[in-house]
Amino acid sequence: MSSEIKAPVLKTAVLGLGRIAWSFHIPQIICHPGFKLAAVVDPLPERLREAADKFSPGACFTTCDEMYIKLKPDLVVVASPTAFHKQQVLQAFEHGCDVFCDKPLSLSLEETDEIIGAMNKYGRKLMVYQPHRVTQEASAIKSILSEGLLGKIYLIRHSVASFNRRSDWQAFKKNGGGMLNNSGSHFIDQLLYLNQSKFSKINCELRAVATLGDAEDVVKTVITAENGVIMDLDINMAAAHEVSPWYIAGSCGAAVFDPESKEWNLRYFEPAELARINPQEGLAAENRSYFNGETIPWKTKVISNKDFPEIDFYGKCLEYFAGGLPPFVPVSETREVMRVISECRRAAGCGLLL
Numbered sequence: 001m002s003s004e005i006k007a008p009v010l011k012t013a014v015l016g017l018g019r020i021a022w023s024f025h026i027p028q029i030i031c032h033p034g035f036k037l038a039a040v041v042d043p044l045p046e047r048l049r050e051a052a053d054k055f056s057p058g059a060c061f062t063t064c065d066e067m068y069i070k071l072k073p074d075l076v077v078v079a080s081p082t083a084f085h086k087q088q089v090l091q092a093f094e095h096g097c098d099v100f101c102d103k104p105l106s107l108s109l110e111e112t113d114e115i116i117g118a119m120n121k122y123g124r125k126l127m128v129y130q131p132h133r134v135t136q137e138a139s140a141i142k143s144i145l146s147e148g149l150l151g152k153i154y155l156i157r158h159s160v161a162s163f164n165r166r167s168d169w170q171a172f173k174k175n176g177g178g179m180l181n182n183s184g185s186h187f188i189d190q191l192l193y194l195n196q197s198k199f200s201k202i203n204c205e206l207r208a209v210a211t212l213g214d215a216e217d218v219v220k221t222v223i224t225a226e227n228g229v230i231m232d233l234d235i236n237m238a239a240a241h242e243v244s245p246w247y248i249a250g251s252c253g254a255a256v257f258d259p260e261s262k263e264w265n266l267r268y269f270e271p272a273e274l275a276r277i278n279p280q281e282g283l284a285a286e287n288r289s290y291f292n293g294e295t296i297p298w299k300t301k302v303i304s305n306k307d308f309p310e311i312d313f314y315g316k317c318l319e320y321f322a323g324g325l326p327p328f329v330p331v332s333e334t335r336e337v338m339r340v341i342s343e344c345r346r347a348a349g350c351g352l353l354l
C-alpha cells in the first residue's frame with residue numbers, strides 16, 4: 001500500500017540519536033522513498049557528527065529551538081528520553097508539524113491528555129510507535145484468536161523475562177523510567193490491540209529487585225477487559241530462569257508458544273464431540289473418584305510465526321501522515337494504554353518493595 005501512495009516526500013526531523021533512533025527510525029526514514037531526513041537534533045555534538053558521517057541528514061542541531069528557526073519539517077520523530085516527549089510534541093504542533101512519537105507517549109495520563117488537547121487545537125496528526133503490533137508473533141496470535149478453535153477466550157498470559165541489572169536512565173523514576181513505562185507501554189498496547197477491548201479492572205504489583213536504579217524492574221499486572229478476557233502480564237528483569245512467554249486459553253482449548261521453534265501448539269476439542277454427562281445429584285462422589293471418567297477428544301494444531309508477515313511500520317506512517325488513511329495506532333488507543341499504566345500505578349500503590 002505504502003509504495004502505491006503518490007504523496008509528497010515528508011521532510012522529517014528526528015529528535016534524539018540514541019538506541020532506537022539509530023537502529024530503527026533513521027535507517028527506516030532513509031530507506032523509505034516517502035521520507036527525507038531533513039534534520040537531526042541531539043544535545044551531544046559527537047552524536048551529531050556521527051550522524052552526519054553515517055546518514056547525511058539535511059542539517060544537524062543541538063536544540064529543537066535552533067532547528068525550528070531554520071527549518072519547518074512536515075514530520076517530527078520524537079526519539080528522545082521519555083521525560084522530553086510532552087514538551088517536544090507540543091512544540092512540534094505549535095510549529096505546524098505532525099508527530100511520530102516513540103513509546104511511551106508521555107510520563108502520565110495527564111500529560112497525554114494535554115498532548116491530545118494540543119493535537120486537536122492545532123489540527124495536527126499524531127501516532128505512537130508500537131512495534132509489538134507488527135510482529136509475526138502478533139499476527140499469529142490474531143489469527144489464533146479469530147480462528148475460534150479455542151472457544152471463548154478467557155485468558156491471555158504473556159511473560160517477558162530476563163535478568164538485567166538495568167543501569168541506564170530507564171532505571172530511574174526521575175526520568176520516567178521503570179519497566180511499566182518502558183516495556184509496559186509495549187506489551188499493554190499489544191494485549192489491548194490483540195484483545196480489542198478496553199480494560200475494566202486492574203491489579204498490579206511493582207517491585208525494584210535487580211535494578212541499579214530506583215524504578216520498578218518487576219511488573220505483575222492482571223488486567224480484566226470489558227469483554228471478560230483476563231490479560232495476565234509479567235515483565236520481569238530479575239528472572240533467573242526463562243519463563244514460557246505465552247499461554248492463551250479458551251473454553252475449548254489452549255495455545256502455548258515455543259520460543260525455540262517459534263511455533264504455537266494448540267490443543268482443543270470440538271464441543272459437539274464431548275460425551276453427554278449428567279452432573280451428580282448426591283453429596284457422595286461416585287466411586288470415590290475425583291474424575292468422571294471421560295476422555296476428551298483432543299485435537300492438536302501447530303501454527304508457525306513464520307507463516308505470518310511482519311508489517312512495515314514506516315509504510316503505515318506514510319499511509320497516515322502522507323496518504324490520508326486512518327492511523328494504524330489511533331491516539332484513542334494510545335490514551336487507553338496510558339490510562340492502564342496510570343491505573344497500574346494506582347493499584348500498586350506506587351509501592352516499590354525490595
Ligand SMILES: NC(=O)c1ccc[n+]([C@@H]2O[C@H](COP(=O)([O-])OP(=O)(O)OC[C@H]3O[C@@H](n4cnc5c(N)ncnc54)[C@H](O)[C@@H]3O)[C@@H](O)[C@H]2O)c1
Nearest residue numbers: 015016017018019020042044079080081082084102103104
Ligand atoms: N519502540 C521501541 O522499541 C523503543 C526501543 C527503545 C526505546 N524506545 C523509546 O525511545 C525513547 C528513546 O530511548 P532510547 O533507548 O533510544 O534512548 P537512548 O538513551 O539510547 O538515547 C537518547 C538520545 O536522546 C538524546 N537526548 C537527550 N536529551 C535530548 C533532548 N532534549 N532532545 C533530543 N535528544 C535528546 C541523547 O543524547 C541520546 O542520544 C524513549 O522514550 C524510549 O522509551 C522505544
